[in-house]
Amino acid sequence: LNYEYSDLEPVLSAHLLSFHHGKHHQAYVNNLNATYEQIAAATKENDAHKIATLQSALRFNLGGHVNHWIYWDNLAPVKSGGGVLPDEHSPLTKAxxxxxxxxxxxxxxxxxxxxxxxxxxxxxxxxxTVSKSLRLFELGNQDMPEWSSIVPLLTIDVWEHAYYLDYQNLRPKYLTEVWKIVNWREVEKRYLQAIE
Known part of the structure; x- marks a missing residue:
């Protein structure tokens, strides 16, 4: 992370982040690495059936890692500009x-x-990149939009582990608060790269 666990307080507590980043996200990374190893072994053994059975684990854990990786980069402490919107002349603002x-x-x-x-x-x-426009998505589990045409700009995690320790069952409250630490500079950077 580009910040300490405590840096996102009071929006997200250090306690929550230690579990979310240190345990949940790490589990996706560990499981993804294990899946890659199993696929490599199955490939070496020319076991197409085994490779096929590992596809759901690959998709789920890769999605878990990538979604979280984007999410962490989409957050910034208030003292580092978290929550500050791009200015009115920004191409992202215009879009x-x-x-x-x-x-x-x-x-x-x-x-x-x-x-x-x-x-x-x-x-x-x-x-x-096809319609040359911004789009919103609501995705279940660890799904991601079709990568061939969608460039990720911003993700917000609504798995309960992302907010429950701080907000209990109040998902809408978490969603209201999290914008106070959105790293709009990162979102804007991704947007500018996407439209090049």
Whole structure:
């Protein structure tokens, strides 16, 4: 991480981050590495059936790692600019205003749609390289949008482990608060890279 666990307080506690990053995300990394090793062994043995049976574990754990990796980069302490929106001349600001009218409208829609995810999942803002536009996604479990045309800009984790220690069952409250530490500089950087 580019910050200490305590740096995101009071929005996310160090206690929560130590579990979320240190245990949950690490488990995806460990399981992903183990899956890669099993695929390599099965490939060496030319065991197509074994390789096929490992695909769901590969997808789930790779999604868990990538979604979390983006999420951690999408957060920043308030003292380091967390929550500060890009200025009005930013290409990202212009794209958000063109699509949703304002950051406030975008965040309200994002929160409404993401809060409605049944069970665990992720809210995503992505750039669609085909339509050349911003898109919102609500994805269950560790799913990700189709990578061939969607560039990830922002993810918000709504698995219970992302907020439960601090917000209990109040997912909408967590979604309201997390914007105070969104690293908009990182989101904007990804957007600028996507539109090049």
């Amino acid at each position: 958000i205003k063109e699509k949703w009218g304002s950051y406030e409208n975008f965040i309200t829609l994002f929160n409404t749609r993401t809060a409605a995810i049944q069970g665990s999942g992720w809210g995503w803002l992505g750039y669609d």
